[in-house]
Amino acid sequence: MLGTKHWRxxxxxxxxxxxxxxxxxxxxxxxxxxxxIYYGLIFFxxxxxxxxxxxxxxxxxxxxxxxxLIISVVLFLSISFSxxxxxTLLKSNKVATIICIFSLGLLVKNICLIVLNLFAKDSLISDxxxxxxWKRIFSILVLCxxxxxxxxxxxxxxxxxxxxxxxxxxxxxxxxxxHQPYVTTLFEGVIFQIGRHINDNFGLFLYAVIQIIITATxxxxxxxxxxxxxxxxxxxYSLTFLVxxxxxxxxxxxxxxxxxxxxxxxxxxxxxxxxxxxxxxxRNKPVTNKLVxxxxxxxxxxxxxxxxxxxxxxxxxxxxxxxxxxxxxxKFLVASIIILGIYGSFEKIVMPSLGIVPTEKREAxxxxxxxxxxxxxxxxxxxxxxxxxxxxxxxYNYKKLGELYNPYIADSVKVDMRLDFDTATYLKVWVxxxxxxxxxxxQATFGGTYLYYSPQIRANSFVWCAEISDxxxxxRIKINQFAPKKFRDAFTVLITNIANFPxxxxxxxxxxxxxxxxxxxxxxxxxxxYAFAIPFIPIALNVLVCIASPVDxxxxxxxxxxxxxxxxxxxxxxxxxxxGNVEQGKAAREDK
Numbered sequence: 251m252l253g254t255k256h257w258r259x260x261x262x263x264x265x266x267x268x269x270x271x272x273x274x275x276x277x278x279x280x281x282x283x284x285x286x287i288y289y290g291l292i293f294f295x296x297x298x299x300x301x302x303x304x305x306x307x308x309x310x311x312x313x314x315x316x317x318x319l320i321i322s323v324v325l326f327l328s329i330s331f332s333x334x335x336x337x338t339l340l341k342s343n344k345v346a347t348i349i350c351i352f353s354l355g356l357l358v359k360n361i362c363l364i365v366l367n368l369f370a371k372d373s374l375i376s377d378x379x380x381x382x383x384w385k386r387i388f389s390i391l392v393l394c395x396x397x398x399x400x401x402x403x404x405x406x407x408x409x410x411x412x413x414x415x416x417x418x419x420x421x422x423x424x425x426x427x428x429h430q431p432y433v434t435t436l437f438e439g440v441i442f443q444i445g446r447h448i449n450d451n452f453g454l455f456l457y458a459v460i461q462i463i464i465t466a467t468x469x470x471x472x473x474x475x476x477x478x479x480x481x482x483x484x485x486x487y488s489l490t491f492l493v494x495x496x497x498x499x500x501x502x503x504x505x506x507x508x509x510x511x512x513x514x515x516x517x518x519x520x521x522x523x524x525x526x527x528x529x530x531x532x533r534n535k536p537v538t539n540k541l542v543x544x545x546x547x548x549x550x551x552x553x554x555x556x557x558x559x560x561x562x563x564x565x566x567x568x569x570x571x572x573x574x575x576x577x578x579x580x581k582f583l584v585a586s587i588i589i590l591g592i593y594g595s596f597e598k599i600v601m602p603s604l605g606i607v608p609t610e611k612r613e614a615x616x617x618x619x620x621x622x623x624x625x626x627x628x629x630x631x632x633x634x635x636x637x638x639x640x641x642x643x644x645x646y647n648y649k650k651l652g653e654l655y656n657p658y659i660a661d662s663v664k665v666d667m668r669l670d671f672d673t674a675t676y677l678k679v680w681v682x683x684x685x686x687x688x689x690x691x692x693q694a695t696f697g698g699t700y701l702y703y704s705p706q707i708r709a710n711s712f713v714w715c716a717e718i719s720d721x722x723x724x725x726r727i728k729i730n731q732f733a734p735k736k737f738r739d740a741f742t743v744l745i746t747n748i749a750n751f752p753x754x755x756x757x758x759x760x761x762x763x764x765x766x767x768x769x770x771x772x773x774x775x776x777x778x779x780y781a782f783a784i785p786f787i788p789i790a791l792n793v794l795v796c797i798a799s800p801v802d803x804x805x806x807x808x809x810x811x812x813x814x815x816x817x818x819x820x821x822x823x824x825x826x827x828x829x830g831n832v833e834q835g836k837a838a839r840e841d842k
Contacts (some may be wrong), residue, residue, distance in 0.1 A: 262356055263296040269353020272346050277329060299360035308366050308773045310825070314359055317772065321765060322354035328336075328704035331697050335657055358496060364775065365766055369822040374485040382486045384467075390487075391466040394494030395683045399504045401741045402716055403732045404451045405458030406506035408719030414438055415506070416724040427607035428597075433554040434508040439580070442506070449763075450728045458504035461511065465503050468514040469493050469813070472521040476820060479528055485820055493813065497749045498758045501712040509806040512555040516562070516810035519548040521817060525784050528821075530574045531781050532828055537578045542585050549589045555619075557609055560593055562791040569784045570601060612667045615692040616660040616800040617695060618680050623663045624694035627652030629687050640679040644671040657697035660800035701803025702796045707763035711749035716742055760808040763815035764793055770822055782825050785818055 270292055315461045321552065326347070330339035340347055399405075407415070414430050418421045426432060441460055445453030453623065473493070477486045493499045502510040522544045529535045540566030553560035567589070570582040601608065612619070622641070630652060633641070641648035645666050652664040684691045701707060717738065718729055731738060748754055767789050774782040789811055 255451050261716055265471070266296045266353045266357045267292050269350050269357075271327070273326075273354075275351045276342055276346050276350070277333060296357060296360075297445075298666070299357065299364060303769045306448050308370060309769075313772065313776065314362060317360070317769070318359035318362055319351070321349050321358045324700070324703060325354055325706055326351050327696060328520040328707065330470055331657075331693075331700055332430060332704075332707065333768040335697060336693060346444075351769075361767055366769055367764075369770070369827045370826045372823045374482050374820060375824045375827065376480050376482045378482055379478055380483045380486070382474060382483060384470040387473050387486075387490050388470040390490050391469060391494045394491070395462060395466070395500045395503045396743070397495075398497070398500040398716075399458065399462070401733050401738055402504065404455035405586055406505040406716055406721075407454065407718045407729070408509075408715045409719040410508065411438065412505035412719055412724065412727075413722035414508070415442060415727055416722060418442075419724075419727070421605075421724045421726055423704075425607055428557065428601060428609045428737045429607075429613070431508060431555060431557055432601060432606050434511070437504055438508070444661065448512070449716055451730065454506060454729050457506050461501045461506075465499070465510060465514045468518050469499070472517055472813075475525065476817060479532075479821060480824060481820055487645050487817055489820065492757060492816070496754065496758055497711045497713055497745045498809070498812070499712075501716055503709075505712075505715045507715065508555055509809065512559065513806075513810040513813070514553070515548060515551040515555055515811045516559075516792070517817070519545070519552050519563065519566075520785055520788055520814040522548050523570070523788075524817065524821065526570060527781060527785060527825075530578075531779075532824070537581060538579070542581045545582075546585050549585070550592060551591060553593045554596075557613075557794050560589070561795065562788045563589060563790060566784065566787045569787055573781045573784065606733070610669060611673065612664055612669065612671070613800075614798070615667070615676075616664065617698070617798050618677070619663045619667055620657070620660050620698050621684065621691040621694040622680060623651040623655035624657070624697075625683050625687060625690050627655050628690060632686060637683060640675050644668060644676045644679075657694070657806075658701075658802045660698070664800060688838050695797075698802050699797045701761070702793060702808055703761050703764050705759055705765060707761070707803075708750060709755050709761070710757040710803065711746070711758055712805065712809070713742060713746050713749055716745075737793075753770070759810060760805060760811050764789070764808075766819065767811070767815050770818065773826070779825075779829055779831060782829075785814075789814060 326339065327337070330337055333339070410430055413422070414435040415438065417426055417430070418435050426435065438457060441457045442450075442453040445456035448734060473486055473490055476489070477483070499513075502513065522541065525541055525544075526537055529537055529541065545567065549563040550564050564586055567582050567586040571579040571586075573582075597608075626648065630649070638648075645651060646668060647666060651666065654666060656803055718731060749758070767786055771783050771786040771790075774780065792808065792811055796804075799807050801807070
């Protein structure tokens, strides 16, 4: 006979299945041809989430339910925006909306508990260090990446890479700019130019080989460090083959673009932060000058390889000042000052002296300009004379902003923004418009960012960078891939299908990594173990950078989150075990 717990699980499963059924109906999704198969599998799957979601409690119920409800609202709104570009689903049927949101909340709650239970287990933690050589990891990565490199020889170039090469060789613009970070343009251009002494194809091949070596070395170092943190070999090799075989890092490695190295440098910086946490909180060892030097070097690389990279570095280092009761505050403060000093000097002194054109300030206004454009699309008649006057000074043709508005990308609006607009005046008008129609601003924000935090949507792989992009491609740079196009197209279709297969796609889902990181972060905040929460700071800041970016759901902005989330998740069980040991020791001392 079924007990109370089983009946509760069955009722919960029925309610969640009902919510999914209602959601499909109001979304216009039809599964009539496989009705019983589809909904039968849903009910069975939901029931299993109840079965495995109550084995460990790391967070109080009120917090789990609160986070789950927030996630369910995000999921529901993202479905509405993906279908209609607005809040149509939210307004369509209030009863149906309530059923959908609360049923999704229950499902998300179960999944959140399962995820925390999965990573909190210490089954991946060894009692002793199971060291894995970085050379072995390096060899595996390179051999795996060759599978993706050989069909596209001599290499691949993304659109920004084309632009940077053209700029380096003086084919565009009168002077080099920092629109694409100057250091990255210089790095790519110098290597390509060396190989160009033979021909352009060899220039690209040389760059691809060097970048493969650099990135493989970085990922090998990070994964080797995980083995030194007492991670079992099976976890170390699993992560190695994921990085080697998934159509993600493997396709980035031979592609000429700045994001390949940025994603690797970001992972290396976070790994150095993890080394600090391991030394201070796990091994009770001092933070050495060598480790601080590593942080300075990787922090500078992150800062120079993307114009907003320093935003993700400095707050993290400042947070480390507080670790171990501020025992190492001088070291981390000095590291912060050094990075800020070098980066600031380069930006304000070196680049102007070299005649490098600085980054346009409108690059930082993607979100406000999108909100303005959506306002003009739906509320142009509500502008007063002052607002019209100031918008005229800010945009070349503000009346056409509504026509130019694309909720997913700000570039069409950005090109209409004047280079010399007055920031303070525009922001004043922007605020006054937002006060009149705040929902429009919220819809512009959500509509232009939801792909970064909607895990139910299929994640993007890096298959798009396998070919040589036509964007900004200059005919004076003569590159062609050797393999016949039919072969390359067939291989691209194959790896696209692999990347889109659900069990594979979930492994490269950056939005899912964001929510899993949030859950782990909340565990440490709730337990007041704030030092363990520090590695999540650069991830959170990168999410904010993505939200402020001009394109929704572009994985070259958010791709750095995936590898770092893997590394932290694999260490989560060790950290939870350490916290438990400390708490047990404290309780034992109090009993005495």
